[in-house]
Amino acid sequence: MADERETLLVEGVPYTIYPTSAVQGAERLPYSLRILLENILRTVDDRELRDAYVARLLKAGLAGEQGGEIEYMPARVLLQDFTGVPVFVDLAAMREAAQRLGADPARINPRIPLDLVIDHSVIADVAGCPEALERNMEMEFARNGERYRFLKWAQDSFENVRIVPPGSGICHQINVERFATCAMTREEADGSTVAYFDTVVGTDSHTTTANGIGVLSWGVGGIEAEAACLGQPITTLVPRVIGVHLTGELADGVSAMDVALRFAKMLRAKGVVGAFVECFGEGVRSLSATQRACVANMTPEYGCTCTLFPVDEKTIEYLRLTGRSEHQVALAEAFARAQGMWLDDAQRVYSEVIELDLSTVEPTLAGPSRPHDGFALTHAGRRFNEICDERGLDRDAIASVEFDGESYELTHGAIAIAAVTSCTTATDPAMMAACGLIARHARERGLVAKPWVKRVMAPGSHATQLMLERAGLADSLAELGFSTCGFGCMSCIGNSGPVWPQMHDVAGQIELTSVLSGNRNFEGRISPDVAQNYLCAPALVIAYSLVGTLDFDFDNEPLGTDASGNSVYLRDIWPSDAEVQRVLDAYVTCELFEEGGRGLYEGTEAWKSLKVESSALFAWDEGSTYVRRAPYFDGMDEHVPGFAPVENARVLVNVRDFITTDHISPAGSIAPDSPAARYLAERGIEPAMFNTYGSRRGNHEVMARGGFGNIKLNNLLADGRSGGWTRNFLDGAIEPIFDASCAYEKAGVPLVVLAGKMYGSGSSRDWAAKAPLLLGVRAVIAESFERIHRSNLVGMGILPLQFEDGQSVESLGLDGTESYSIEPIDFGEGEPCMPNPRVVRVSASQQDGSTKEFHAIVRVDTPTEDAYMAHGGILQYVLRQLAAHPA
Template structure:
């Protein structure tokens, strides 16, 4: 800490414990306003005070944060501040391109005459490999070993590259595959809660843990009182290189929890209720901070479940300030008792330790909302969006309504004469099985949202035990799977004795990773697929995940429902979602009596009793003491020792990206966009799954052609997510989602019109045709463009297709930032205007005037075949404009390193 340069150095205090001197900034003494600040804002303030050097972080940033008022309204009086997170967290899908970019930046710095070894993470970075494993095998005792073996076979190049990165770059920890899901590993192992950094004089400086991550569900760590959120991979790379994040000082919504959850309600039901409520309130881009006596009733795992789904309710964070429960969780997860004592003393000294029962501690919020926990009922969400909550008691009627409703988020437009459609197929057991609309074909206990929570995981185990004891089973064609978020889950499921019952129902452990939740559900049996397709059936996936966008889970599950692990098993036993659990039995017992869901559902107190007995510190110590070792396959990987990566022209996984190919030391000349064509015209809620899908590579796609030309067969294509280190594959996979609805095209899918010729082509082929003609491209889209998972390729891909600007009704926060990071101009229609109101067809020629003196949020004129209209320039800060002038954030960082 450079106190001499810090204008707030006089507020530095210290205490001594166990012979160590601990320094910290005494925030409450800086200004009396501190006591009324939301706890999340206090974390931003501490970072600004500690890092204030009037270069990266300005004194006015500190004053702006201290001046936070409940009257702050985004858009009306935007205040820009700088924030330096304590660390960065990556997963392998988004982490591989970050390491690829770092390796390419080293090459670029060397080519431009600089020292390539300057390119290193300055801010600590952890990368957990969790997105690669797929459910290729299920319902067998060897599914885990087979899936992991296949994962290694498919991803050996990527894993070799990441292991090289772990050696080549300083300050970067890489957690090997098979260890767990990044957010759960973060919660149980990586999170510090309060950082301890060594000072030159032998003392230690204490400050709150905070993190940005390249996965939108980084917010899960807010449940532990660590302020964190998802950013674009491009923005994360800048933070790793020591840059601060430029952000708008947020509104903070207080969300008060009162009462207690009922005996049959789960944390999943609670989070689905909160998600729907906050979506209705419209809290996009805001901080949500939880308070009230009800918070004390929730475990840290329950809080983490709620924080995890923050992207689904649209907020930037869903923050739970640190309390004694947080410190108890640190003890439970085997953190050092001495560290916990130091953390407690620091938090008390800086008034960052919360007592949820004390109203006097309640900050002042921009707005408040309240939820009585006792009103939460058993729920699911779907069939296409995570915030479309449905009570289980209303599920039967809701699904029937979805079948006949017009195509949309709650509709499939099944014609009246097709409502009774069904199909029959033969299974390996020699029996025939019949499926229809509503039949469950995938049931997965998966995802960081729920597998991190012992209450719902043990609840699922107890429900499985009771189901087996009643003689219930699951039809053999339903693809069931259990993918724990860490080895700790397996440990307590085994110790509590429920594993055999889960396996008896087909929920064998299939891998440690995200799996079904990110679309790595693997193949369905061909008999099932053929029956679905032949009869046009709306079949279902039920998963304990956080995302259920159309086309994400599996191409053949048109309806997908998010549910607690208990309900995943219940619907799998039922075999269909159009069931009324109150009046319809799940099956019959050995005596021929009906078995209802209520007969096997464990109560909250039953689950808690098992949890208290079996979730203990020793298992966390056992699992995490070996986490960096990795499997035998990982240990035997041979990697280059050099600091520059030896790129292979033959590799289809890792390729040097072309982003810095023509880069010069001088800034490029700024100019507008002339004679551009619209590549795609899209509607509302276009997700990053639509823009850059992570799932399988279709056999007749441009990406498949590219791989086939290099000698690969379809079985080796793997997924887009696994090939994010290869720009040629990812450019061809941009907008490759089979459910993409492009208004220029004649049908759903990744196709568009090359306007001058009228030819209908694959999107990549059309973009290449435009490139050969020297035609720049734009996109015209609706509301919430880029919602869903944070993906840097959702900006990099369009950049490589030649897209220079996007004109949208509104943007998802992270995606707008990523577009800026790639030098793409985000323009926004004025309020009340849209492509429809302006009568744009998408077939026009577009000219965009870009004045030399760009200012954040200014009006930019667009002309489309004589139709002239104003848009808002969504460069929200001066930093955005600086990045754009450099051709993107990474180009800016390279020039900075050269200077």
């Protein structure tokens, strides 16, 4: 195997690169595998191991198959605050544990750049008025000041960390506008400068957004991100790569959101879980860099690891527009061309090629609870009525509400929330300009939003807000009630705040709906009062706010009448692409992004006033209800414990298909009658200050009590009661899951979870693995797992077992009342893993004394994961490695 380095001259400056062209056959690899190849050549020091990894990658890549294990070292880590707080809590706890084990606690630092953007804590408590932004920010700091002080301590006490304070935007948009470079550099000890691919892992599953500008990026669990930032490579299998061949171009009025929803439906149906997807072909050139980013953002909704776009002139234009230096831009282009990342017509090997003619994409909605359930806008009214019939709703149901002294009779489909939210769509200026233009046109024709609709506007960055203001579109949006109410991720994660009180009161009489321009619409996620949630482009969010219901036919029904009494239809106010482009040409400039990003790390006066002092060890406050020392290292020593046998375990939760991380560990509001609320009330916290589960992720006591606490969870052991309930088989009572787990722990009974397909779908959420661990869950037996969540389970030492093909809880005649024993597994012995996994015998002892036995696949997929299971988790593994090598 060649061991060559080359010099790349960029504007007379020499850079050392590890050329993929030195490896025979690399020219036929997909773009994404070229990035992994460069990573191996540069980061794996052991020559024999490096050659083995290269050979595995080439063998799989040139055959279009999944391959063997390789190691991958990302260039940087991206966090948002919900997942970032527990990362730093764990790192602070690791420092204490390192000191106990005789290591220097100051060695616990990120080894690669780590960026955290505080974007998930703002809630749209106030909306629809000019003072919404200021008031929501005030409440955000009142609720989260303790967390923010901890993060500010982390910023001052850990090396290689940058934190973006609240009120700046969302991590994905800031990442593509500010952090991403396409090519990174590092100074070597010999004085040379190495150039390498900009690659990212993040604790938000939508880290994939940066794939749109040629930055290989995907979401990982918080524990996996911690290990990466501590210098541990990510162990992965060479993925199969599916190519999407794009042809044609979008029709007038079709948005990037429509393309993203088409991808979600098309690729979910195809089945791409665990694969890489990348786009190629002439159709790529017709999409802007930010349109590509919107498509890439939607990646988790169809289950693959990433959706990569190669670099081309539009990528370079975007880097220049958003403020990278001319030399950085030149380096990005030269490096992409040198390493085979430039968009061209070369023939690459793909596992499969999917064709998509962009001209066939049309305006789309997706819902009522899954992003891949898309349908054309022209069919929206009919499809909504079909959904109502499928749910067996009484079509004659009517609810009366009163607003401003006027009474309204509402039916199923009444929209309670219309949110222009930040994740999928705000990255693309064209969609936000169209959103503002449709608002302007609506106001010019005298149209107003329906009063029962709560309207939320959450731009993804200050640059987006500046564009709307300078184009005179922010005023039109505000006149319709879409005043900016925060810079952050809001409605997508359930932070829309309460619906209007009148709508809350009728939520049990009719099925309320929401429309939002985000990427997540899972059941119970957006609001506990809203039964159906639909994704669509921002301009459509505005349009739906004007009619106030999903039961509407935009082709044939008018939105209202103008001052002359003429009917106004959607087609009358829908902006043309040419009109949108005029806004972009006039206002989306380098100066706009420069001003929008000014003072990014400084924060507001409220942030600046938080007083902290840096220190090697954090001074834990035992009275804190936000930040508490993580318990994962309690009692830990240098000894590797191995995986303890699972014998006579009871089932804590028995669920079916598509259980999301929201079901397992909700991020939304804390219900007043929940175990978590009881814990907070016992500590003197008033209900108004309970905040959300997401904001309290730094407190394991709250998060354990929230485990499986989503109000929409259907645990088949709870006798039809939805939410966080289960049967305690010690006494037969139906009780809160947390209370039952405490009883099982006291009795020394281990626990398991039974599940159907795609267990752990949705956002990457480490607490969806941590909470079950703290509840006593030792194993999850499912038909299949979402990629990130399976990794998270392993990272916390929970055993993921998969039913063999064709088997399930139902097919085996199980119902969760059994006691389960799992054949002992000797982890840490270097046993073969994927693609030839181990199989273990599981025994299910039934109440009548009989026993059913079946085999399950051990989804511990790599030798490194095998070591994690032996150590009890990834954090324990990393800490023991550091303690064993204290220098």
